[in-house]
Amino acid sequence: MENVQPLHRDVAVANRIIERFGLSNAFGHVSTRIPGTPTFAFPSRRSPGFANENELLVLDTDGNVLSGRGTPNSELWIHARIYALRPDVNAVVHAHPPACVCLTQIGEPHRVVHNQGAGFVDGVAEYDAIGLIRTRALGDALAAALGGRVAVMMRGHGITTVAADVRTATMAACFLEESAGLQLRMLAAAGGDAGRLRAYSREEAERLSDQLSSPIVERAWEYYAAVAECRPLGG
């Protein structure tokens, strides 16, 4: 298991990032696929702020707990069924970030309105059913709504982001909440008239679509991880 330890560490840090940066408080979770398998490392049923790399559970895509102590988070089906349906996905983030939830409830799709939002140039999926994803069938429905995209907004609930690695999926979640927050402020400043937003054209957004590429993700992760782990930024 030695080779998966750095991955487990990233998962623990990612969970603490989504809590520390306000994407989740008591609820929310980040997981990683155990490389090359239909299994994934997942935190137990506590705030993501408590995640510990030595206490992760291992689950399979049928929702069985294969190892570890404790009860998994009840929305484990989000992770299980996305891993089952998306072999390209090695990390899943589920959080309840307030700006994204607000967007889902005013009928506004995500729009690319600032540079970091351009990572979502192919669109953010929308899942309109309310309530928690606590069954296999609901997990399958959410995975179907996500399709081949990076992110799905879940009405009145939150978001799920996916990527080939934990750091990218986590930064995608952070960038998406930042983007939604700016979009809401712009809408408010424009009197609620979405037509006044100077959303990026597809061509403009594509020029910045490297926002979720490795160099940018690593640069952002360095900062977010340091804050989440309460490491001093100076010196």
Ligand SMILES: [Zn+2]
């Ligand atoms: Zn949730």
